[in-house]
Amino acid sequence: MKIRAAIDADLPVLARIYLQGRRDIFTWQDHASFRLEDFAEQTAGEAIRVAEDGDAEVTGFLSVWEAENFVHHLFVADGHRGTGTGRALLEDLRSRMPGPFRLKCIVANTAALDFYRRLGWTVAGHGEAEGSPYLLMEWGKLPAGLLRRAATDADLGFLWELHVLTMRDYVEQTWGWESLWQEENFRKFFDFTVMEILEVDGEPVGAISVEDQEDRLYLRNIEIHPAWQNRGIGTVLVTEFIELARAKSLPARLQVLKVNPARRLYERMGFELCGETETHFLMEHPVQE
Incomplete structure (x- = not known):
């Protein structure tokens, strides 16, 4: 698996991964409102890293608002979930930037919450956005590893x-x-x-x-x-x-x-x-x- 910076040629693939991921995961939301164009709007100004497999197929991405060490999006393509792609993207982030890092995880997204907590993310706060309760999570407050x-x-x-x-x-x-x-x-x-x-x-x-x-x-x-x-x-x-x-x-x-x-x-x-x-x-x- 290779982690690298996203290039323009990746953007259509990333938009599809983002759209399909939201449809698969956010089952409590109205899928009719999801658009391919959302990816560009939601990641504007953010640093995007992608994962690709041995066949150079893009299998996931992570976007970060670097000014605040805020992980905005982490999505893995269908068929590659559970293969370590998400963890590899996060480990790449930690190897390149000093923490701690933050993200918001929707409370209803229990699989993601369990994933982050297993990797050492901890809950530091909570709130609500667009009617969905979320947990504010931090990574880097616990000892490395x-x-x-x-x-x-x-x-x-x-x-x-x-x-x-x-x-x-x-x-x-x-x-x-x-x-x-x-x-x-x-x-x-x-x-x-x-x-x-x-x-x-x-x-x-x-x-x-x-x-x-x-x-x-x-x-x-x-x-x-x-x-x-x-x-x-x-x-x-x-x-x-x-x-x-x-x-x-x-x-x-x-x-x-x-x-x-x-x-x-x-x-x-x-x-x-x-x-x-x-x-x-x-x-x-x-x-x-």
């Missing part, structure tokens, strides 16, 4: 080791620590379906679990390996958690052990005490428009 993926049963060993490294001291201060019981209990209640693994160069470095409950967005767990702490990862991910809750018009809630100093971070980020148990503080970030 940090990706995330869905957890599987195969991650259980790593997650237990991570839990011991990050939480044992606080658990021991609260209840005491009996290793065999702790591990059995951890494995008993392990639920990978709502958990993401953070990786750098294929090595797991942390985990986060967010649950979309009926009346709240709930941060079940966030643990960063000690070797990767104090690099802003937790702050960026909690900010994303808050913004996702805002986009859903839900409060963001969590609980933290009373002996865990992470409470101070949550307070700095706007969480307020909304209750407590014998062992935990219950905290909430209120809904804000």
Whole structure:
């Protein structure tokens, strides 16, 4: 695969990719309003890079408003989606320009949202344009090379080791620590379906679990390996958690052990005490428009 600057001869092909992509993806919009001419209007003044395969066929494009590091469009031709074209275009961008970069992803475009988040993009805000809610996403706030993926049963060993490294001291201060019981209990209640693994160069470095409950967005767990702490990862991910809750018009809630100093971070980020148990503080970030 080759990534290069677009030339005039590419423009008719790119217009067709753009038109077909919108028809395929934006199923909630009126397709009758989509025109080939839209491509030229929507990318005016932007830097356009294209991907081409081994047969020199153009398979996708990315357009950027360089003055603001804003990724305006990323489209891949039908038949080439899922082949790494979109990722290659983004990696080319990062190799040529300093970040961070921003883009807007329509909330209804869940496949794109999952794609960007897997590559390390994080939600930094939300809004609405032409009646469609969107999430403002940033790339470059997390350490370079940090990706995330869905957890599987195969991650259980790593997650237990991570839990011991990050939480044992606080658990021991609260209840005491009996290793065999702790591990059995951890494995008993392990639920990978709502958990993401953070990786750098294929090595797991942390985990986060967010649950979309009926009346709240709930941060079940966030643990960063000690070797990767104090690099802003937790702050960026909690900010994303808050913004996702805002986009859903839900409060963001969590609980933290009373002996865990992470409470101070949550307070700095706007969480307020909304209750407590014998062992935990219950905290909430209120809904804000």
